[in-house]
Amino acid sequence: MSLFDFASNLGKKLFGSDEDPAEEIQKHIESDNPGVDGLKVTVADGIATVSGSAKDQAAYEKAILMAGNVQGIQEVKADALHLEDKTAANVEYYTIESGDSLWAIAQKHLGNGNDYTKIFEANKEVIKDPDLIYPGQKIRIPLEK
Structure with a gap:
């Protein structure tokens, strides 16, 4: 799944049938x-x-x-x-799976669970609470260059 593709049946419910x-x-x-x-x-x-x-x-x-x-x-x-600024950052995208935590994702992708704060900071507009992530949610994982 690329950055631009999402699971339409999952995600944050923002609108109902009577809203734009x-x-x-x-x-x-x-x-x-x-x-x-x-x-x-x-x-x-x-x-x-x-x-x-x-x-x-x-x-x-x-x-x-x-x-x-x-x-x-x-x-x-x-x-x-x-x-505007085309300086490339080294990131990958990850789709949250059932049972995931930011700690486990950091351990797997960054090699240290304590680095979950780096993932949270890289997604602070996308993830409001590091303890409230949901399956299907897509996030950015910053990688060291």
Whole structure:
């Protein structure tokens, strides 16, 4: 599963049948704006399209993850999300599985469970509480260069 693909039946429930999905996802991203100016979100047939200007790779990825980790979204398109600073960060993406904890993920991917705080900090807009992650949620794992 790439950064842009998500499980539509999993994720945070942000909107009901009487609410505008695009408006609710846009509010969700703006509430903890990871660094995107001129944010605009549209949704059609389970596909969220995100546009604007992301200050760096982390902001770009977090906006995509925040939109995609929403129930009902199966894909995020970000062709119109401009990346200002194109300095590449060394990250990988991980989809939370049942029974996972940030500690276990850090142990597996970073070699030390105590480094769960690095994963939390790299996802603070995506994960509100390090103890409240859910299966299907996609996160960034920062890797050492």
